[in-house]
Amino acid sequence: xxxxxxxxxxxxxxxxxxxxxxxxxxxxxxxxxxxxxxxxxxxxxxxxxxxxxxxxxxxxxxxxxxxxxxxxxxxxxxxxxxxxxxxxxxxxxxxxxxxxxxxxxxxxxxxxxxxxxxxxxxxxxxxxxxxxxxxxxxxxxxxxxxxxxxxxxxxxxxxxxxxxxxxxxxxxxxxxxxxxxxxxxxxxxxxxxxxxxxxxxxxxxxxxxxxxxxx
Numbered sequence: 001x002x003x004x005x006x007x008x009x010x011x012x013x014x015x016x017x018x019x020x021x022x023x024x025x026x027x028x029x030x031x032x033x034x035x036x037x038x039x040x041x042x043x044x045x046x047x048x049x050x051x052x053x054x055x056x057x058x059x060x061x062x063x064x065x066x067x068x069x070x071x072x073x074x075x076x077x078x079x080x081x082x083x084x085x086x087x088x089x090x091x092x093x094x095x096x097x098x099x100x101x102x103x104x105x106x107x108x109x110x111x112x113x114x115x116x117x118x119x120x121x122x123x124x125x126x127x128x129x130x131x132x133x134x135x136x137x138x139x140x141x142x143x144x145x146x147x148x149x150x151x152x153x154x155x156x157x158x159x160x161x162x163x164x165x166x167x168x169x170x171x172x173x174x175x176x177x178x179x180x181x182x183x184x185x186x187x188x189x190x191x192x193x194x195x196x197x198x199x200x201x202x203x204x205x206x207x208x209x210x211x212x213x214x215x
Contacts, residue, residue, distance in 0.1 A: 003192040004212045005030035005063045006205075007174065008054065009045060010196030016050075019200065020057045026209045030063040030084070032174070032194045037068035040092050041141035048077060055081045063194075065113065065174070067140050068092065072099045079106035087111030087134055090118055100129050111172070115140060116148050120158040127167040132192065133158060137185075138175030147176025152188050159189035179211075186215040 006028050011019040023031055033054065036045040045067075055062060061084035066074065071088040072095075078086050086108045093099045096112065103110040109131035112123065116136055123133060135154055138145035155171060162169050173185050174194035182193055193212050202208045 002186055002190070002213055002215045003030060003170075004028045004209050005032040005172070005192055005194045006199045006209065007032040007034060007194050007196035009034045010200040012200070016054070017057065020054060022205055024057075024059045026206045027213050028060055028209050030061045030192070031058050032063045032065060032196075035064065035066050035068060036141065040069045040089065041067045043141040048074075048081075051078075051081055055083075061085070063087065063111075063172075063192075065111075065134065066092075067113075072102060075099075075102050075106050075108075079108055083108055085109045085111050085132060087113055087132070089113045089115070089140075090122060091115055097126055097129065100126065113140075116150070120154060120161055123158075124161065124165070127161060127165045127169055130167070130169050132170040132172055133162075134172040134174055134194075136175055137173050137177070137181075140175075145175060147178075147181045151175075152184055155185060155188040155190055177212075182212055183215055 034045050036043050038044040063085045064078055064083045065087040069092055086103045090112050100110040111132040111134055112130050113134040137148050137151035158171055170191040172192035173190050177193050177195040178198040199205050199208050
């Protein structure tokens with residue numbers, strides 16, 4: 001079974017209650033939360049007031065993805081939410097190993113995200129310390145972008161690195177995940193699928209989540 005982590009970025013923010021209730025009813029195991037600061041990425045999404053409201057309502061594990069500068073400043077606040085995973089960008093962390101240690105010390109799992117142009121080998125010396133690697137299959141900042149084809153080969157290279165190093169890290173992919181790309185990603189070695197528009201804009205989102213989970 002594939003872990004499905006629907007992206008809240010594609011939800012209807014006027015009716016978050018009903019969208020969270022749908023996630024709670026669904027077979028999704030996680031909920032993906034994209035925090036953007038308008039500095040690290042060219043967009044602003046939502047911050048802790050929304051995260052706190054969602055955390056009170058959502059019964060699924062919170063998969064929090066920080067697309068921001070200095071994510072280490074928010075580790076304690078994220079842990080206080082009850083987040084399961086705190087995911088930070090390799091490109092945003094000068095002292096990545098220290099940040100991963102601090103995330104673990106706060107009681108969360110630690111994820112590291114790579115932008116499309118960042119090669120997987122940069123994680124060679126840290127792959128055994130992380131719980132998950134998120135590969136961006138679009139350039140971060142906006143939903144609804146076209147899937148970058150090179151991601152399939154990148155997943156295979158990351159899977160090879162994980163196996164060679166004896167790491168237990170999961171592979172997550174975010175961006176352009178839909179009916180055509182999802183099966184190919186899972187076949188290449190992906191464990192967790194993040195899907196936004198494909199889930200939330202569907203007439204039958206729970207059925208879409210079910211189909212992704214069955215891959």
